[in-house]
Amino acid sequence: MFDEYVSGAVGRAKVQPIRLATPLLEDMVKHIESKAPGSMLIAGTAGDGKTYHCRALWLRLGGDPKAWTAKGNVKELRLADGRLAVFIKDLSEFNGQESDLPLQRLERSVLGGDDSEVLIIAANHGQILDRLRDLGKRQGLRHPLRTPLQECFLQAGPAPDRLAVFDLSRTTTRKTLEEVARAVAGHPEWDNCSRCSLNADGKVCPIDENRRRLLGDADGGQLASRIGDLVEIARLNGLHLPVRDLLALCANMVLGYSDAKEAKENLMTCADVAKIQEADHVSKANIYANAFGANLPKRRASDRPVFKAMASFGVGEETTNGADGLLVYGKDDSRLQADFQRLVASDPIYGGTASYLAAQNDYLEGHEGARLEAAAGFTEMLEDQRRRLYFTLPKDELGYSRWAMTVFRYAGDYLGIIDTLTEKKTQVSEAVRARIAKGLNRVLTGLLLENSDRIFIASSGGFTQSRVSVLCDHETAARRQQGVGMAIKLNTMTGRPFLEVQLAPGAANRVIFDLTPIRHEFLSRVAEGSLPASFSNECLEDLMAFKAKLLRKAETVRKDGIADDDEVSGEDSAMTLNFIDIEPGGRGSTRPVTVRAPA
Structure with missing residues (x-):
């Protein structure tokens, strides 16, 4: 149909x-x-x-x-x-x-x-x-x-x-999104805009402006590439966005407008542009806000999986002290003025607009009544500026991180893992691997360990779901050595990386954990000090299930080792327990304690 x-x-x-x-x-x-x-x-x-x-x-x-x-x-x-x-x-x-x-x-x-x-x-x-x-x-x-x-x-x-x-x-990937963006923004019918009076005499037509930005005329395709990053993270988290939704996303980026009074259903037509220009409201067509469906009523945006997915990244709501310091005080702070001019004021259409600078001034300098009145409007403008920064920050900008302005602060590292494993030219960054190992240790033991070279597979004395486990059932290297230890590999079918923990030589002695973006974020946040239960109970349960598999595999490996070595006789009633001790500096080590049954 x-x-x-x-x-x-x-x-x-x-x-x-x-x-x-x-x-x-x-x-x-x-x-x-x-x-x-x-x-x-x-x-x-x-x-x-x-x-x-x-x-x-x-x-x-x-x-x-x-x-x-x-x-x-x-x-x-x-x-x-x-x-x-x-x-x-x-x-x-x-x-x-x-x-x-x-x-x-x-x-x-x-x-x-x-x-x-x-x-x-x-x-x-x-x-x-x-x-x-x-x-x-x-x-x-x-x-x-x-x-x-x-x-x-x-x-x-x-x-x-x-x-x-x-x-x-x-078949839907970031490449699909980039193709859709080119097909929408590069359609030959747009050539008619070059002869339109709304685009002449220094006037800015928001529809044509948004189209050219989506096409990458000014930034070499960075906007479409970063939208592609978000679509890719959503896909790898298990959310499928069909081509029809990607078309809706690109159409909304070009035609979106945040005021329904001036544009029917918050979407512009050519007939609306003259009124928008006369009212000097071009900034309300902000393509960077449109990308997240911010121009649409909440119910309408939530009906479309693509806008629901885009909103889930929290861009505009999440921020950093550095980004907000730049956006709020950058115009007046001598230490930030150069960055403000380069990253905000250089875009007079959606960045340092007259309306934004006026609201900023009222917020900072106005009398008490004006400040309170301006606060709500300025806060809304600030969200749009954060969204714009996510898309426009230069790739290697020092002092400002675009991923830190999302709920997936470590998504850049996650995509880097995939790129590295796909190219097969280098190993996964040591810093990233160490952070994953550290987070894994903290979840498996419930202790604030700093170890990134060893993986402790711990329990509380049985196969319980105890969050704190101080008995080490098995210890293995956090980096694959001689066929044993942890390795990060790529599942070519799903496109996602996975952790492969090999407890002993042989395919039967490995346990695999699918590393989705949200699981990677969970482990990284825990490694940096977040409490596991405060981030995602679902992720914690997934890690607990992984821990149970590791414990079962460790028991199998241990039994096989005892059978091969024949070290324990039937008369020996001694048991050795390996307790995990935390040394100064947070490093964990095992301390064997031998327990014998009373005579």
């Missing part, structure tokens, strides 16, 4: 549509041309571009564009090899048992070995699993395609035999 609506809207507006890459189209074409037996499923979530890919495949195989847009959800095309290609544009358009017919044709092709047809079905993950479940119930069995498809979607397992699965939900 969405694909058809867009096709119709493009025709009515008489403009060229936004064209995006179809990342899996070539593989789909190759699959059809290879005459591989069976059928094809184009899967994903709402907004991933399933129907868009389906239509592109139809056209590549020689289908008539008018036949595609004609009424009907099922389209048939005779292929050059004699097979009949049956396109199901969207399985969700079938109500209830209406979907039985296409699914039964799929059964004949995939399970029955019928090679006269090749079905090409576009379907949401949940939709096709639900329809297969219901069909199986009516058939009195568990449908044979449901379990393998579920494993394929959720665990990246193999596709069922004779069914090629193209999952679009796995």
